[in-house]
Amino acid sequence: MEAMMIYVPAILAILGLLYMWFKRSWVMKQDAGDGKMLEISSHIYEGALAFLKAEYRLLTIFVIGASIALAVIAFVVPTTHWLIIVAFIFGAFFSALAGNMGMKIATQTNVRTTQAARTSLPQALKVSFGGGTVMGLGVAGLAVLGLSAFFIFFFYYFMNGEWTNTAQMTVVLETLAGFSLGAESIALFARVGGGIYTKAADVGADLVGKVEAGIPEDDPRNPATIADNVGDNVGDVAGMGADLFGSYVATVLAAMVLGNYIIEDMGGDITSEGFGGIGPILLPIAIAGAGIIISIIGTLLVKIKDNSAKENEVQRALNIGNWVSIALVAVTSFFLVKWMLPETTMKMGFFVGGSEGFNYVTIPSMRVFYATLVGIGVGGLISAFTEYYTGLGKKPVLSIVQNSSTGAATNIIAGLSTGMISTFSSVLLFAAAIWASYGLAGFYGVAMAASAMMATTAMQLAIDAFGPIADNAGGIAEMSELPAEVRERTDILDSVGNTTAATGKGFAIASAALTSLALFAAYVTFTRIDGINIFKAPVLAMLFVGGMVPVVFSALAMSSVGKAAMQMVNEVRRQFREIPGILEGTAKPEYDKCVEISTNAALKEMLLPGILTIGFPVAIAFLPMIFGYDNLLIAEMLGGYMAGVTVSGVLWAIFQNNAGGAWDNAKKSFEAGVLINGEMTYKGSDAHKAAVTGDTVGDPFKDTSGPSMNILIKLTCLIGLVLAPILGGHTVDAEDVREETPENATGAFNTEENNDNTLAILTSEESRLSVNFLKRP
């Protein structure tokens, strides 16, 4: 069993995908309604496909370009193997495939949910959550399958499937990083492009439809309404899916990298400990595999019985599924840690710095388990914080409501303050989590905390994706003029979906933050630099530059929405003007024109932020080389940049997401009526108008620039990781690795006897690197 463990995660992933297929068939068998419902839903489906098609065209170009760049790197740099290109392409392909499957199922579940809502609420929940489950399992299953399959392949390719030494394993994992890079690159397009798409359509539809023409939301007479509904899927389903796909893969990868360094710290060989000597490397992917099965169990628990149930009951059903799966992850982690890690002999190098280098401490395996508990705790707490700062009826939202009574300006100030102040608790939580999980088990602990948090990704995504499906279902009900009770039922689901969307964003930020930290740690160990010292002026300068990039990125994303929305407004105005009878409902609007505008804008406006994200780390890595800077200094500079992006990006993500969420719910508060200065105030009041202004500002905050911070920080750290072998004290030529026989290599990094035999297997390029290598036995 132990030796076969390497195959288990892949098998679990396949099981998850099989269950997904079964669930998908069930959903597709549901009644898809008739007449107008079908027509509208097929418009949405086609709009989504149109976006996907256009996106894939662009992606293909990007993937080809990036592959060429990687090929150049692999050609020039002896430590980078060309297989990284294959991994990259597959990472991109799997991520795109997951997005494709998710979008398709979401746009086909929506109308089935509407139809189900005609019979009962429990059935509507079952169908919509079923669609979410398909999405969640598709993403998680493909992530684990891709990662574990490539790991097995590289393990056999580079190491003949048997432990040799940590240097060769480093090559395996470095090549595997290509898979993660591919996945995260797609996420950039899906998250940022999706964010621009959805808000351009939303703002455009609202400005002309609701404000100028005075027709309600989701009215079929509005030419932008299909684009708006497509946008929900493009942004909230595909974007979120790609985001979490990327986090999932990157987290597990980083934990595997750091697991390899545990083996190095323990002497370079722990084959006697079982699991082919790669227990610490396998553990994160084993937890991820188990998480898929656990998530299936969790989704089975999400159901309600009572047709007269309200939001609370639906929310409780989701919570039960969520909590049970989180608890099961904790329990499973306990047993997996106990089983897979050396119980008492695990050694970790804690970085002391300076001439003292590393301080080696023996860590009982249970401390890794405690670190996973820290991660699970962070996931829970960050969602709770997000809910507090953005939830209906909570103090911050009520305060924004009060401030709406004196106009838009005070509403805006209150919303901005809420977002800003909300960084306090979340950042302290992150800081405490870094501290605690590092204290427990070094950076491996940090990465394992992230891995444990991400283990329920499938469940989280199911909960997330069900929201936009329900939202769409409501839109279809409205556009098809179905009885009011149908809309009431979908509204209950939609309302719960709004809450889960906010907490889901919290989860996504937390995952991005922890993932980046893990990648950051993996980067430093890959480059073998003496940490990242911001007392070196060039490093400090890059910390500043890194801090600036998320701010400028956000600004670009925001103004992209503005530009695209303006195009949409002009197009809708044109249609109202040029197509007679459109407002009377006798003529059909040209939906596809609006879909096209959103699609093109999303793809075009994505370029500049994309260049910013990719260009800066590449420039920092290569420009100073021209000036003859030392490679290790450049590695530190890039590390400083990564830290700047991460710290500032996390702050701006929390700020923008929570401000946007709070504004949204402040506006929603007026629907049920709010008490301002002793008077009940409703929709249509001046205060409500001020709240609508706040919500419009918040829209790009929470759906475009805010969430794209996640991608920015992860992608930055991943690019750093891929560039690491070029910069850092890498000493094994990737092409040579296969030539080494295990016998020669085993034990090369044994701590007890390092200084004399370490260099034997090294084709060291420069003596500096060798010296550097010796410093960290």
Added chain:
Amino acid sequence: MEAMMIYVPAILAILGLLYMWFKRSWVMKQDAGDGKMLEISSHIYEGALAFLKAEYRLLTIFVIGASIALAVIAFVVPTTHWLIIVAFIFGAFFSALAGNMGMKIATQTNVRTTQAARTSLPQALKVSFGGGTVMGLGVAGLAVLGLSAFFIFFFYYFMNGEWTNTAQMTVVLETLAGFSLGAESIALFARVGGGIYTKAADVGADLVGKVEAGIPEDDPRNPATIADNVGDNVGDVAGMGADLFGSYVATVLAAMVLGNYIIEDMGGDITSEGFGGIGPILLPIAIAGAGIIISIIGTLLVKIKDNSAKENEVQRALNIGNWVSIALVAVTSFFLVKWMLPETTMKMGFFVGGSEGFNYVTIPSMRVFYATLVGIGVGGLISAFTEYYTGLGKKPVLSIVQNSSTGAATNIIAGLSTGMISTFSSVLLFAAAIWASYGLAGFYGVAMAASAMMATTAMQLAIDAFGPIADNAGGIAEMSELPAEVRERTDILDSVGNTTAATGKGFAIASAALTSLALFAAYVTFTRIDGINIFKAPVLAMLFVGGMVPVVFSALAMSSVGKAAMQMVNEVRRQFREIPGILEGTAKPEYDKCVEISTNAALKEMLLPGILTIGFPVAIAFLPMIFGYDNLLIAEMLGGYMAGVTVSGVLWAIFQNNAGGAWDNAKKSFEAGVLINGEMTYKGSDAHKAAVTGDTVGDPFKDTSGPSMNILIKLTCLIGLVLAPILGGHTVDAEDVREETPENATGAFNTEENNDNTLAILTSEESRLSVNFLKRP
């Protein structure tokens, strides 16, 4: 001459103060007008005095409290001398005195400017700029006088006025840091409190007066109008003055600290190089002293002749004075550097890190001069950037104007984007400046760049302070119902003042950023840690926490303005309701009630941000001690926190200042009319209303939270510097320093023969510290 150089800066400062006194007498001799003018101006004067009185009461309590805290530190920590308390109290006192003088002259120059404007524009400029000059010279003169006098005192007290060794000089400079801490503490109160005061009054006066009652700005019937005019002085004069006073002192201090380390790097004794062996330490204060005389020359050049001059001519007059003084600083720096620094033998330790420690490089003195040019360049460029992003008729402001046509939401989004995107150029500039000045002459180069930039502080402040004086003068003209031509003339000055206010804010940010960097470098050298390594998880955690604090601080400041403005609104409404005849002009409003509200709110609301600023670094320094953390690790953690605050604080300062400035001018654009979609649009249009909303959001951004970032980052780094001896590898007992005779000590740190005789004079507390000491010869 060389040996007397230590006295020269103090003498120059006294000369500056004498000239200030002469200028003050001239201003006071000007005609102060009559009747209503005098009445109104005395209301403003008394309001300002009321604020100062209340502020001093609170300050006294604070200074006593802080002195006790310092006394405890001095008692417990052998390396901190009790004289730091005296320096602290004087620093606070001098800063408060400078603020007092500035406020008094400003509130007395305003009415004299109004009166002068009745005769001619050149005369009005002469009077208002005269007031500004008094303010500028008062601040700069007291800063240089205080700093140099205390340096002389400590130099004699601790070292008998003769060079002994760098360890003793470190004690001198550590004690001198108390002066800087006192000054910056006052700045916290003046800048943050002043910011809250001025915006509470402004927003309150506008919301009820302009919007509800429909009376014009500065109308004497508005009860809050006096508070509003007082606010201009409290915020823009006293706040800005305290800010730059603090920067000035801190920059010079940091450069002196780093100068001491040059001497250490050169072998611990350069008495043969002249200047009593302290040339590199004296240089920054010499440049500061010269800057005072240069600023006087600059102010003499600011004049116009033509009574029909417009904004451009006035601006040109100010520019000539500014440019000439900047050029003179460059020339003077050249000669001072050549004269005071060892020309070819200067050695600097460039930090390499790890076991390699420092890399010693010989630096020709001219490279320090080039570093000062970098600083001067930063000062100029940052002002140019600020003007571009906030200037009337420039692309960013025009874009906000265009976006106002579709409502307040798009105006807000455009303004936020402008502020965010403006961080790009400024941060790249800072990064380049850090890189260049460090590359030229290490952190001493960075500090000297800052010192050179700050040398024209008196001139900068004169230009800055003249704005609010002219603004007040216009208000008095309006309230006294003087002929329109008077208001026209003051409006020209006011309009130029708005531009100088924006560029002045850019200067203040740049100075704060460079000052913080210099303090940061001084901190690291004081604590003798191996740099600040963010690969250590606790350090990374603190980087996160530091990044968060400016965001939360800004939120607190913003919501303080909201709360205080709401009180003001209620009070003005009450007066309109309860005092009959107030709107008809037959009854007098109770101005003092509004002044009281602003005053109390400013002082009360300042507490929480103040606690945040002071509490976090203190907690980071002492809490981990309880958990038994190593002092050097704590020092690194505090350093990580400082870096986080600096990076994030600079970003948020630029973002908020520029967004606020751009919104302000977008609104102002409507006064002359703007072309939107081919139509001229004016005040009163819907687009203008949207722009007013944006400006209201921007008010606390640019006048409260934005500028207070400067204080936050400087004060954080100063607190770190004062705590440094407690944490870091300090080895000399301050009380023992006086007992050492120069003979024993000289040459103790000689690089060539360090390992054997270094420890002779050290009363080393722990062997770790000694080891640490040896590592950096």
